[in-house]
Amino acid sequence: MQRVRPAYRQVADELRTQILAGTLPSGTRLPNEAELGRAFGVSRSTAREALRVLSSQHLVETHRGVQGGTFVSEPDPARVVEDVGSALGVLVMTPQLHVSDLLEARLLLEPAAARLAAQRADAETVEAVRTAAAARRDDRDPSGFVGHLDFHTTLLMATGNLMLTLMGQPVNDVLRTRLRRAGVEPGEWDKVDACHREIADHIAQGRAGEAEEAMRDHIVELRRLYERDGFWT
Amino acid sequence: MQRVRPAYRQVADELRTQILAGTLPSGTRLPNEAELGRAFGVSRSTAREALRVLSSQHLVETHRGVQGGTFVSEPDPARVVEDVGSALGVLVMTPQLHVSDLLEARLLLEPAAARLAAQRADAETVEAVRTAAAARRDDRDPSGFVGHLDFHTTLLMATGNLMLTLMGQPVNDVLRTRLRRAGVEPGEWDKVDACHREIADHIAQGRAGEAEEAMRDHIVELRRLYERDGFWT
């Protein structure tokens, strides 16, 4: 524990507290850096360092030019997913968090998500899931269709529970980025796609139990794929 | 998308890449700020801003004095939990993430965790769970016993899967901090404690199914408590 926190930290903490408490609602424009420094009794450099801290935590954004400045940013789930994913990536690199832990978590989460999706999905959501399941993987054009996301992501979102997406998405991201695709025959991806379509069908017709079971089988199958010797970087 | 990223961002990104790639292993001492700036062709102020970004993401730590400097820090799960929790806190403040979503996620996660704990816990872990279950709540002395953590936290850790702790702990934190304790009769907390002890017993004796079921009932009960009118701030 440091006996004295640096000034830039104190300023950042103070501003963060105000933002989280709602005293500074999202969209608020903060004073310019010089004034902000004056308000806290620090120099502009110090105020800037505080702003860098907050900005790297996505609590504020800065824009240049006239009408620029620093604004309290509104919460963005996608950014949270991104941050959690990168934090997980760091942990996975160390022996602290094993890949098998991620697979276990996934096995816990996604079948339940499939069940919920089957119970709740409306027509539009079902359509999104079907589209995601039908989309052919094309490694040469990963962002081919606008609005096409990975099937598992789409399914997590189809539960209507943002929290499940927040928990599951970073796990999938980490697994995907650490997976070496080399050495997998095309036929195996075909099998994966078939599973996806089957699950999508179950969800479309509201068969919750079947959807859950199919997803469980699918993940177990994927795990077998993932855990092959030398599959991990 | 900005056409040009500011220099401090470029420097931060470059360093982050090197850290995540393992080129700069944890514990590495970076050059001092002046040299670092020279190495990247920027001034010391800019280098410092980049370091503030990395430090707020817990990728590096800085110390003062001789033998001080900036060091690549080693990953710390507790910090990740903290970060995720605060990010969730922000999302919960907006209508983007509803409290009921958190409760649903919890209902999905913790019974499964109880099952896993019952299947895996060794003697020491069982003891920790029992201790956590036996600890009387004392609001006047929240940090009374060293090593006493919340029962649910202890149970998540007892699964031996860090990922489950990472997913569940922030949820519990958010729920706890947003819960107004006023208006709950002491008898209700007694009932909660009784549930905890029962679950701990199941885990101690390896009754996985019973542990899972008891935890599910417990969470449902808690949810009823949480969802009472006016219970949320």
Place this chain on the structure above:
DNA sequence: TGTGGCAGATACGTCAGACGTTTAGCGTCC
């Protein structure tokens, strides 16, 4: 010989001021 304190070195922490750069908005001129 042992120990305590003091000086020096190092690197972060903070400040002040200056200048460049981006961007929105507005006015002018064709």
Place this chain on the structure above:
DNA sequence: GGACGCTAAACGTCTGACGTATCTGCCACA
């Protein structure tokens, strides 16, 4: 009426300086 260019506000960056925490190691004194 539209395109062009100017202007001002704010961030982005640099320079140089001084303060301050902290460790190392020496030296004096007991």
